[in-house]
Amino acid sequence: MDKLKMHSPNLAEGNIDKLAALFPNCITEARDAAGELKKAIDFDLLRQELSASVVEGPQERYQLNWPGKREALLAANAPIAKTLRPCREESVDFDTTQNLFIEGDNLEALKLLQETYLNKVKMIYIDPPYNTGSDFIYEDDFAESLEMYFEHSNQRNEFGDRLVANTESNGRFHSDWLSMMCSRLRLARNLMRDDGVIFISIDDNESHNLKKICDEIFGEKNFIAQLAVQLNPRGRHLDRFIAKTHESILIFGKNCENVNTVFGVEKEGRMVDDYNREDQNGKYRLLGLRNRNQAFNPDTRPNLYYPLYVSHKSGKISVRREDDYLDEVWPDTPDGVKTCWTWGRDKVTKEGHLLCGEKTGGEWRIYRKDYLVSEDGTVAKTLIKSLWTDKEISNDYGRKSVKDLLGAAVMDFPKSPELLKKLIRAGTSIDDIVLDFFSGSATTAQAVIDLNAENGSRLKFIMVQLPEQCDEKSEAFKYGYKTISEISKERIRRAGQKIKKENSSKTDVEKLDLGFRVLKIDTSNMKEVYYTPDTVSQDLLSDQVDNIREDRTAEDLLFQVLLDWGVDLALPISQQVIAGKTVFFVDGNALVACFDTGIDEDFVKQLAGHKPLRVVFRDAGFANDSVKINVEQVFKLLSPATEIKTL
Numbered sequence: 001m002d003k004l005k006m007h008s009p010n011l012a013e014g015n016i017d018k019l020a021a022l023f024p025n026c027i028t029e030a031r032d033a034a035g036e037l038k039k040a041i042d043f044d045l046l047r048q049e050l051s052a053s054v055v056e057g058p059q060e061r062y063q064l065n066w067p068g069k070r071e072a073l074l075a076a077n078a079p080i081a082k083t084l085r086p087c088r089e090e091s092v093d094f095d096t097t098q099n100l101f102i103e104g105d106n107l108e109a110l111k112l113l114q115e116t117y118l119n120k121v122k123m124i125y126i127d128p129p130y131n132t133g134s135d136f137i138y139e140d141d142f143a144e145s146l147e148m149y150f151e152h153s154n155q156r157n158e159f160g161d162r163l164v165a166n167t168e169s170n171g172r173f174h175s176d177w178l179s180m181m182c183s184r185l186r187l188a189r190n191l192m193r194d195d196g197v198i199f200i201s202i203d204d205n206e207s208h209n210l211k212k213i214c215d216e217i218f219g220e221k222n223f224i225a226q227l228a229v230q231l232n233p234r235g236r237h238l239d240r241f242i243a244k245t246h247e248s249i250l251i252f253g254k255n256c257e258n259v260n261t262v263f264g265v266e267k268e269g270r271m272v273d274d275y276n277r278e279d280q281n282g283k284y285r286l287l288g289l290r291n292r293n294q295a296f297n298p299d300t301r302p303n304l305y306y307p308l309y310v311s312h313k314s315g316k317i318s319v320r321r322e323d324d325y326l327d328e329v330w331p332d333t334p335d336g337v338k339t340c341w342t343w344g345r346d347k348v349t350k351e352g353h354l355l356c357g358e359k360t361g362g363e364w365r366i367y368r369k370d371y372l373v374s375e376d377g378t379v380a381k382t383l384i385k386s387l388w389t390d391k392e393i394s395n396d397y398g399r400k401s402v403k404d405l406l407g408a409a410v411m412d413f414p415k416s417p418e419l420l421k422k423l424i425r426a427g428t429s430i431d432d433i434v435l436d437f438f439s440g441s442a443t444t445a446q447a448v449i450d451l452n453a454e455n456g457s458r459l460k461f462i463m464v465q466l467p468e469q470c471d472e473k474s475e476a477f478k479y480g481y482k483t484i485s486e487i488s489k490e491r492i493r494r495a496g497q498k499i500k501k502e503n504s505s506k507t508d509v510e511k512l513d514l515g516f517r518v519l520k521i522d523t524s525n526m527k528e529v530y531y532t533p534d535t536v537s538q539d540l541l542s543d544q545v546d547n548i549r550e551d552r553t554a555e556d557l558l559f560q561v562l563l564d565w566g567v568d569l570a571l572p573i574s575q576q577v578i579a580g581k582t583v584f585f586v587d588g589n590a591l592v593a594c595f596d597t598g599i600d601e602d603f604v605k606q607l608a609g610h611k612p613l614r615v616v617f618r619d620a621g622f623a624n625d626s627v628k629i630n631v632e633q634v635f636k637l638l639s640p641a642t643e644i645k646t647l
């Protein structure tokens, strides 16, 4: 029996728990005055979380440390002056699709998505470089002041010089990889919903280190499992001593107390054979109503120890002795040990039609009918297992899938779409968002649209992929692909066309979202002066009437506004010409934007007539100062709920 606490709550512990929810990586173990290990705050790390420069603080503590860890923290927290530029030509169904393909470095992409997708993503899958000694990893910028970072990030947008080979001879071989992963995982966690889950493919090279940093970032208690997935059944014969046939998939939840973090999988194969009875409601199996665990008995659960009455004629059950319900049955073992039922009296009264009695050896046993398909059409589920050996999840199937779609094996070691489908089924339900920020050939995107076509779900994807150059000697280059992101985009296009072709006779194929919006990470749309006005002389400043770069389109500006305002980047967009000016309507009137010049009061009144929730103009777009001053008044009068901003 639980004992009374007999003391007031420990507020310091409560505070530690609150901080742990916000900054799980700042929780460590330290000895108290009595020498006992206790949960404690790592104040140096907490200071680092709240600081824009590297905080020093060497101390002995239980944790995984490496040179560069603090810089990685800084890298994750530092802001960037970048934007996402839409690319219609490379997109499919740009205006209506809810899927996103982001081209660029994933650290930057994750930063740009922080506001818009905070707590929105149900499932993340990543397949990062495993740090095998021959991988390239992206060199992050972090040892800079904020101002320098802005300037710097506005000047460099080429990728070639930032991808560096991480060979074992590099003195920071593990450290560089850990820093790269750590900053990205921290940002990724922010995007996860409370019931969110992350699946990370990894092999023996770094799985131990990855588990440790995930323990820090997600909290040890949110570790779910490390799956063993057999991707190469023949084994790698170049290995020493043991031919490896499997890799791992590390699974962490955002908050494992949430029961929807991972779903069971539908029963199939031999498990379905157990459902060997059938009535008008379908196939079912019988499960004993008596709780076989003797820890549950009349002493511990008195309300679950009571008699049930069976009808001798029909085998039906009642909680009362009445009519022909005359045979009394208690939840006792055949040798007389008292246990209890798994259902209380109320549940039996309400759902007694699911119960039945059967006589074995002259004694009644009470069972409940467990249907394979429940009334709402859901198929019985079972927990996913930690060892996966299905042949369809192997790398051979991954390679074949790319070859079938793109005509050649243009990607090294792509995962099998079947592996991804199995993970997505476990990690999502009907219309969730799936994010993969090491997307490679976009196997995850293909798995999402395949699943939607198969089972009518409306899952959405966000892929992030660096335009990493394909080696000139590679198969990909031979087939005309200059970068990996070109491979990814073409794969999604073709996977969509294949689904359309294969389902052409189905009426609702048109409803499937087989498109994607391509957004490319680029320097901000704003000129340098916008971020560093102090460095520009007053004369120059007065010249800069417009603070927007000349090469940017109205649609570029629209996406920066969406990012800034935290508006979903996948909302439908339409354009209208009103009084000769181009106006964007995002999700109807959720956001209305006009970046044209010469905006006058009449036009402002027309826009206000649409009663937008938010409206945005270009700062230098007003015909004169008096229009600019009057905009707020016009909206106050005609559409007082509208939020107004200028760019």
Ligand SMILES: C[S@@+](CC[C@H](N)C(=O)[O-])C[C@H]1O[C@@H](n2cnc3c(N)ncnc32)[C@H](O)[C@@H]1O
Residues within 6 Å of the ligand: 104, 105, 106, 107, 127, 128, 129, 137, 138, 411, 413, 414, 415, 416, 437, 438, 439, 440, 441, 442, 443, 444, 464, 465, 466, 468, 484
């Ligand atoms: C192992 S592959 C993923 C393969 C993928 N699962 C598939 O089935 O095709 C890892 C990918 O991450 C990409 N990548 C590496 N560093 C990146 C970064 N900083 N930002 C975005 N993508 C990156 C690489 O270009 C590579 O294509």
